[in-house]
Amino acid sequence: MNDMIVQNLLSPAVLFFVLGVIAALFKSDLKFSNGFSEGLSIYLLIAIGMKGGIELSKYSIEAVFAPIVGALFLGIVIPFITLIVMKFIKMDLKNSVGLAATYGSISIVTYGAAISFLNNTGTSYEGFMNAIVVLMESPAILVSLLVLKIMENKRDVLMVPSQRLGFVPSYSNLIDKSILKETIFGKSILLLVGSLLIGVILGEQALPKVQPLFIDLYSSVLVLFLLNMGLVAGQRLPEVKKHGVKLIIFGILAPLVFGSLGVLVGSVVGLSLGGVTLMGVLAGSASYIAAPAALKTSVPDASPSIYLGLSLGVTFPFNLLIGIPVFHELAKFIS
Numbered sequence: 001m002n003d004m005i006v007q008n009l010l011s012p013a014v015l016f017f018v019l020g021v022i023a024a025l026f027k028s029d030l031k032f033s034n035g036f037s038e039g040l041s042i043y044l045l046i047a048i049g050m051k052g053g054i055e056l057s058k059y060s061i062e063a064v065f066a067p068i069v070g071a072l073f074l075g076i077v078i079p080f081i082t083l084i085v086m087k088f089i090k091m092d093l094k095n096s097v098g099l100a101a102t103y104g105s106i107s108i109v110t111y112g113a114a115i116s117f118l119n120n121t122g123t124s125y126e127g128f129m130n131a132i133v134v135l136m137e138s139p140a141i142l143v144s145l146l147v148l149k150i151m152e153n154k155r156d157v158l159m160v161p162s163q164r165l166g167f168v169p170s171y172s173n174l175i176d177k178s179i180l181k182e183t184i185f186g187k188s189i190l191l192l193v194g195s196l197l198i199g200v201i202l203g204e205q206a207l208p209k210v211q212p213l214f215i216d217l218y219s220s221v222l223v224l225f226l227l228n229m230g231l232v233a234g235q236r237l238p239e240v241k242k243h244g245v246k247l248i249i250f251g252i253l254a255p256l257v258f259g260s261l262g263v264l265v266g267s268v269v270g271l272s273l274g275g276v277t278l279m280g281v282l283a284g285s286a287s288y289i290a291a292p293a294a295l296k297t298s299v300p301d302a303s304p305s306i307y308l309g310l311s312l313g314v315t316f317p318f319n320l321l322i323g324i325p326v327f328h329e330l331a332k333f334i335s
Contacts (some may be wrong), residue, residue, distance in 0.1 A: 020230020052134020053199015
């Protein structure tokens with residue numbers, strides 16, 4: 001267990017994120033051009049979607065229908081819970097949306113650590129959970145961006161005449177076609193969901209074409225992306241001081257609450273002990289790849305030092321040390 005924790009905390013991706021933060025704090029001249037930074041985000045969104053789609057194509061819809069419904073439920077509910085908590089601690093809208101997307105989405109590295117934990121304990125799990133991983137990355141991002149667009153348009157509410165009440169507000173323009181179009185067809189969601197569908201349609205026949213770039217080089221490109229995100233996070237660290245203690249408490253309690261909800265959902269949809277554990281781990285984790293890649297292009301005003309700093313600095317190590325075994329024990333209790 002200790003070896004697994006050290007291996008994940010000392011992974012190249014995490015260490016390069018720390019290097020980026022250090023470079024920013026000491027005002028290094030290291031920087032990424034806007035075009036290159038954007039290119040890294042686009043690459044990661046396509047790679048994540050393609051890998052999940054290819055994996056999902058291996059299973060029949062009957063085998064994965066209930067777990068997919070459970071995953072989508074978690075991806076929709078968790079962002080709303082996060083937004084409510086953020087409103088309570090008086091976080092601004094865009095950083096609230098950033099945290100909602102981050103905590104509603106999942107951490108692939110934490111999932112990998114959970115797989116190692118299950119293998120070490122001799123616990124089996126459903127193979128299609130690898131596809132569920134990617135399915136849980138997109139809904140929270142979509143929901144969070146949609147909420148942002150709705151809230152930003154709230155100021156444009158029209159007053160319409162009413163026979164009994166005079167003029168009353170009309171909310172019909174809050175969720176109109178333009179908002180849905182802007183959210184669904186924004187580059188982040190379009191690339192993530194579109195790549196997933198392409199992977200499902202083409203299946204393993206797409207591997208010879210996409211594997212050299214989008215699978216074999218994925219880990220290396222991720223290092224560059226997190227180095228850049230570390231630079232951005234380090235530059236905005238002072239923003240964390242406004243909500244420091246409250247955010248740390250949230251970063252510790254959120255995985256326990258959301259992970260417990262994930263264990264419950266996994267049990268309801270009929271997963272095995274290992275599958276229930278993994279559903280809890282996914283729900284209790286926080287993204288530092290897909291969500292930041294989407295937020296960087298769609299919500300540039302959200303501070304990476306808040307959503308990345310919290311997910312990487314608090315929730316990620318907490319899950320490796322405490323979360324994974326807790327979710328496993330809870331899964332055994334419920335099962």
